[in-house]
């Protein structure tokens with residue numbers, strides 16, 4: 001394993017001993033808490049901006065004058081920006097300190113809270129705009145439409161389409177240890193895969209000037225472009241590790257099934273697709 005690239009160690013997410021459930025390090029846990037607090041403050045300010053927009057909407061002269069249009073739309077845009085930034089921080093916090101899939105309701109709420117906040121941050125305004133008796137149909141249409149577009153856009157940007165879970169982190173750590181003996185993987189700043197070898201052919205491209213090294217969980221926390229799924233493991237590295245161990249394809253699959261079933265019910269078949 002020799003590389004001429006600069007290798008930067010990214011902070012480890014801590015305790016992932018063999019056959020154990022992932023536990024975030026104290027450092028990452030406190031970082032996650034910090035991000036969550038900031039996210040909540042931004043969300044609160046976003047909702048406050050919406051309240052301001054509703055206030056202007058109710059109190060302004062009708063038909064709505066230019067200055068009021070600017071205030072209302074400006075406050076809605078501020079609302080949008082605050083909600084979306086808050087959601088990005090929230091998603092990042094979940095990468096550091098993921099939820100468990102075992103509690104399905106909590107898993108959904110924790111990962112998709114940004115979507116719920118997006119609804120809270122725009123729906124009241126839409127209702128106030130549509131219910132307002134002093135506004136013309138055209139005014140209602142424009143303001144309701146703008147708020148609806150912002151609601152959908154904020155919701156899409158806030159949703160976590162690849163939510164991380166304690167189970168994914170644990171299983172993949174287990175599988176990497178099975179292959180390499182140690183949970184240490186490599187990734188690039190913007191790549192979507194993690195690698196078992198720092199001299200993998202896919203890390204040799206000239207675009208790669210810096211390689212990050214850490215546990216699977218640390219790489220997930222570091223690069224949000226890596227989807228927290230076993231499909232993010234570089235298949236070239238996987239094959240190379242199996243070859244080094246003298247494993248057949250069946251033996252590799254068996255090791256994979258064993259690791260991926262780790263925290264599922266024992267009778268449950270893993271249907272995890274691999275690339």
Ligand SMILES: [Zn+2]
Nearest residue numbers: 195200234237
């Ligand atoms: Zn690779």
